[in-house]
Amino acid sequence: MKINSILFAGFLAGVILISVPSCKKNGKCGETNISEAGGDDSHNFGQNCLNCHKSGGEGEGCFSVAGSTSNSALTSPLSAGTVKLYTAANGGGTLKYTIQIDSKGNFHTTESIDVAGLYPSVTGSNGTPHYMSSSLSSGACNSCHGVSTAKLWAN
Numbered sequence: 001m002k003i004n005s006i007l008f009a010g011f012l013a014g015v016i017l018i019s020v021p022s023c024k025k026n027g028k029c030g031e032t033n034i035s036e037a038g039g040d041d042s043h044n045f046g047q048n049c050l051n052c053h054k055s056g057g058e059g060e061g062c063f064s065v066a067g068s069t070s071n072s073a074l075t076s077p078l079s080a081g082t083v084k085l086y087t088a089a090n091g092g093g094t095l096k097y098t099i100q101i102d103s104k105g106n107f108h109t110t111e112s113i114d115v116a117g118l119y120p121s122v123t124g125s126n127g128t129p130h131y132m133s134s135s136l137s138s139g140a141c142n143s144c145h146g147v148s149t150a151k152l153w154a155n
Contacts, residue, residue, distance in 0.1 A: 033061030034109045035102045037080060042106035045077055046151075049108055050140040065115060066108035067141025069101055069122055069152045077105020081124040081154050089119045090131045115139045124154030 033053070035042060049066035053059030065085070069078040081101040087093030096118060099107045115136040121129040130153065145152045 028057070028060060029055050029062035029110075031061040032110050033059075033063070034111065035100050035107045037100045037102070039100075039102040040104055042102050042104045042108065045105055046142060046146050048140055048142045048147075049106070050143065053108065053110075061110040063108045063110060063139065064113040065097075065099060065139035065141070066106070067145060067152060068106050069124075069154060070105065071124075072153050072155045074151055074153055078122075078124050078154055079103045079105060081122065083107045084121045084123070084129070085113070085115065085118040085136075086121065087118065089133060089135075091119075091121055091129060093119075113139065122152050122154045126155040128155055130154050 045068045047068075049059070049063055051057070053061060053063040053066060055062055065083070067083075069081065069083075070076065071078050078101055080103070083099045083101065084091070084095055085097040085099075086095055097109075097111070097113055099109050101107045101122075115138065117135045119132060119135050120141075121131045123129040141152060
């Protein structure tokens with residue numbers, strides 16, 4: 001009887017150890033992680049943030065919109081600015097969301113945003129916005145920019 005109790009306790013401890021890491025990994029979508037002006041917690045400039053910051057991914061929080069921006073010469077990250085999402089092209093319609101670019105040139109948000117049909121702009125410190133002419137179908141900006149289309153940039 002004592003052996004069965006010891007075996008059961010060992011089995012229960014094994015189940016607990018196995019399930020704790022999976023709970024931690026699966027719970028990451030509930031975390032808030034939003035870029036801010038001057039912030040420096042981001043990393044992996046130019047990579048597709050949503051490769052890791054997704055359900056079941058290794059990143060802290062599940063991003064709905066994320067990417068990287070460069071200076072106009074494309075030689076270094078843009079260290080300040082905003083990404084804005086509008087309901088119509090060229091800053092028309094209604095401004096729905098504003099996301100700050102951090103000091104490492106990255107922007108991201110875990111805020112629940114349905115990006116389909118929204119039109120983005122990127123603005124640097126000089127205040128001149130650069131508009132994307134087509135609407136978004138995804139918030140994974142670096143899945144195209146810097147891969148199959150030009151890098152995002154502003155002055």
